[in-house]
Amino acid sequence: MRPLPRSFYDRDTLEVACDLLGRHLVHVVDGVARVGRIVEVEAYLGPHDKAAHSSRGVTPRTRVMFGPPGHAYVYRIYGLHWCMNVVTEAEGRGCAVLLRAVEPVAAITQRTNGPALLCRAMAIDGTCNTRDLCGGSLFIAKGSPSDPRAIVKRARIGVDYAGAWARRLLRFYERGNPFVSRP
DNA sequence: TGCACGATGAAC
DNA sequence: TTCATCGTGCAC
Numbered sequence: 001m002r003p004l005p006r007s008f009y010d011r012d013t014l015e016v017a018c019d020l021l022g023r024h025l026v027h028v029v030d031g032v033a034r035v036g037r038i039v040e041v042e043a044y045l046g047p048h049d050k051a052a053h054s055s056r057g058v059t060p061r062t063r064v065m066f067g068p069p070g071h072a073y074v075y076r077i078y079g080l081h082w083c084m085n086v087v088t089e090a091e092g093r094g095c096a097v098l099l100r101a102v103e104p105v106a107a108i109t110q111r112t113n114g115p116a117l118l119c120r121a122m123a124i125d126g127t128c129n130t131r132d133l134c135g136g137s138l139f140i141a142k143g144s145p146s147d148p149r150a151i152v153k154r155a156r157i158g159v160d161y162a163g164a165w166a167r168r169l170l171r172f173y174e175r176g177n178p179f180v181s182r183p
Numbered sequence: 184t185g186c187a188c189g190a191t192g193a194a195c
Numbered sequence: 196t197t198c199a200t201c202g203t204g205c206a207c
Contacts, residue, residue: 042190044190051190052190053190053203056203056204056205059203059204060203060204061202061203061204075190075202075203076201076202076203077189077190077191077202078188078189078191078192078199078200078201079189079199079200079201079202080191080192080199080200080201081191081192083190083191085190098190100190114191114192115190115191116191116192117191117192156190157190157191158189158190158191159190161188161189
């Protein structure tokens with residue numbers, strides 16, 4: 001179980017988003033590897049994407065989104081939950097993929113069908129922000145990639161304010177998987 | 184320095 | 196449908 005290389009993330013965000021489905025998200029906590037198989041993601045395409053945090057440009061919070069690929073962007077939402085993204089494409093692009101749901105594989109005891117729920121179940125919080133996913137205790141491994149023919153494309157959740165960008169089909173999930181947050 | 188609001192989840 | 200709860204970004 002080793003981290004996928006940085007080249008995995010240094011590609012077109014849509015490609016990475018689909019390729020992330022079926023991969024294993026791994027977080028080693030107190031010597032125990034918590035593992036979840038990624039089954040739902042959303043792509044955020046950069047500053048021109050009105051629904052992306054990076055659309056406001058480089059700020060203290062979004063700086064990591066504009067950094068090199070293969071790093072974690074973990075932010076607090078509604079003052080009480082955490083959400084995790086992986087940074088994609090070349091440095092400066094401001095692209096990322098939000099992890100929305102995982103299927104429990106190992107050492108998971110709570111619900112994982114939602115971006116904040118998966119963070120809670122895998123003990124991912126603000127201390128994981130800016131973490132390099134290509135070496136360390138938080139990473140993504142090969143897993144069992146989803147069949148491309150089984151990938152469903154839908155509009156992203158909770159971005160109605162983003163006009164036309166809200167209607168783009170940038171949410172991807174594995175068809176029929178019971179751990180998807182909103183099938 | 185103040186304030187409106189959110190890539191959510193849970194309860195009602 | 197409503198609310199919890201607070202960091203962020205932008206207005207002033």
